[in-house]
């Protein structure tokens with residue numbers, strides 16, 4: 086379980102998170118939605134300790150992420166994260182990308198790490214790409230590689246930060262497919278997304294972030310189809326209008 | 338025509354002496370290259386931080402090593418330490434001063450390379466549970482060396498040329514050995530021509546072997 090309570094985060098004088106309360110249960114898929122700049126990425130980075138916080142607490146399986154006494158490198162093995170920018174290690178082959186952390190962090194032998202890496206590459210449908218360098222892979226393949234790399238540490242939670250936003254539209258499907266696969270296997274997931282359809286069909290709960298707080302949270306049906314909060318309604322109206330705008334601008 | 342008469346046989350007789358000197362030059366060059374590299378890696382990271390004692394320490398090192406003559410740096414370690422009754426052999430003095438100089442220049446070369454690596458590479462590796470040193474060793478530095486490779490090897494060769502200052506503190510590296518050999522015969526021109534050729538060959542050898550290493554490491 087990830088328990089986020091009263092988390093405050095500021096960059097200098099800019100307060101981004103004003104007191105976030107959110108609990109993610111084991112096996113759940115929670116989607117985070119919200120306007121650009123509302124602090125979704127920041128919240129994910131706080132969850133795995135990449136960003137320090139100024140107040141509140143985040144507990145992962147009862148262990149406080151920001152407690153200086155916590156072995157953060159050990160705790161991070163429970164938390165896989167995948168970013169919008171794929172961040173593959175460009176000097177390593179796909180297999181080496183995945184095998185690196187098992188070898189260096191989990192201290193597996195080279196052979197075991199490589200076997201594990203191969204297994205996870207196959208899991209995301211890249212079984213035959215082990216010897217390719219990231220520069221030889223498409224965006225969608227690189228993003229699936231990033232997912233395999235995170236999975237190889239055998240995390241209990243996966244955090245996704247707009248993993249399809251940088252992709253060409255025709256490559257979005259394969260990445261969402263991989264995420265649905267993980268979901269069907271029972272992985273606990275926190276997914277930041279602008280893809281309202283994905284949220285509607287896959288999320289157990291949807292949280293809407295605005296002005297540094299969780300303004301609305303509930304099932305997808307509640308938050309997306311019948312939003313009660315005025316901010317949520319405004320946001321969704323804008324999001325729903327987007328495809329139309331694209332059509333209109335491409336016609337014009 | 339009152340041309341210069343070359344006498345090569347004298348140089349030929351002294352060749353074993355010159356080659357022994359060349360071997361010392363190669364040793365110091367490689368050791369100073371390695372020591373400079375090992376010092377420059379953390380210093381470059383500290384320089385990137387832009388604050389803190391480690392930043393100030395490496396900035397001072399970079400400033401001193403790059404803005405004073407290499408011969409001063411050698412004298413500082415050889416005679417300067419002697420003034421405090423710390424007497425070190427000339428071999429050690431040359432090794433230390435060339436390493437010092439290498440480290441300063443390499444720090445700035447590395448810093449430029451680090452600036453070219455996207456910030457997210459570090460977050461990505463930290464998020465996998467790697468410690469900061471692990472991330473630099475396995476993810477950041479390998480990419481950095483690829484970016485700065487040419488400048489880096491050039492500095493290594495520059496370091497080799499600097500070892501010739503050993504002549505001034507009585508070290509029989511290649512220049513010192515040449516100086517010694519020619520002083521008996523006064524065939525200065527022949528001796529230094531041959532020595533220049535040996536330096537050139539060593540430099541090309543270093544360049545060639547590092548390019549080979551580069552190709553093997555980066556599969557390109």
Ligand SMILES: Nc1ncnc2c1ncn2[C@@H]1O[C@H](COP(=O)(O)OP(=O)(O)OP(=O)(O)O)[C@@H](O)[C@H]1O
Pocket residue numbers: 096099101119120121122123124125126127128247
């Ligand atoms: N490293 C940083 N330094 C300073 N300000 C930052 C930093 N990272 C984020 N911010 C600021 O924090 C706010 C929240 O940013 P964040 O990236 O978390 O938003 P987001 O909800 O993920 O937006 P998007 O949908 O565009 O990805 C923004 O105003 C941003 O400018």
Ligand SMILES: [Mg+2]
Pocket residue numbers: 125126127246247
């Ligand atoms: Mg974001």
